[in-house]
Amino acid sequence: MADFKTVFTKDAAPALGPYSQAIATSSTIYCSGQIPCTPEGEILSQPTSSISQMTEQCIKNLSAVLEAAGSSISKVVKVNVFLTSMDNFVEMNGVYEKFFTHKPARSCVAVYQLPKGVPVEIECIALA
Template sequence: MQTIRGEGNQGPYSQSVLFGDLVFTAGQIPVIPTTGEIVAGGIEEQAAQAFTNLQAVLNAAGTDFDRVLKVTVFLTDMDDFAGLNRVYQSFFTEHLPARSCVAVAALPRGVKVEVEAIAAKSAN
């Protein structure tokens, strides 16, 4: 098992864990990596940053969105589901992994969305 710790982690966890050919990511929130600030705006702006952060974690682990098997999305308001889907479709265009989307009472730092994934490691 291999772990990848990202810069600026908010707690005692790894950004991803590699186990065999699988990559398990930590939940990604809409934080700007260079500043640590939360993206201002609504669900679409926040979701875009969360998925951009997820993409960076997947890339650091040697994989990408085309190899994602399962995505879990956490929303603080299910009324944001349509906006989330608009952003989701811009990251997952042809390959559509299995997905769960659940409503939660709150997320870290007051954000609207958090995303995590399980992916297969790229064959490099």
């Protein structure tokens, strides 16, 4: 029997492939990357949505997944941010700092491409 459980909530973007929204252990929640997609499956994209709006949707999705796992944004200890252009770094940070006021450890990397052509994806690890 596994010492972990899979996490699913209808309040976050649905998984786009064969993976869980998160895996929860007795002490840690490992969240899969969240793209700017609504719980209804609508992908936010430019030019109709800003990097700020897309970053906020990613974080709202993470928050919903963490809550479904019995945790919260305030218990996040590590964040990984993926951007398709570092030109979006300042705007993403402006939204990010409003949610992660406790300043968890973080990496932010530029990548060539992300699923569904979105410009930002965010994943995290949190305490249970």
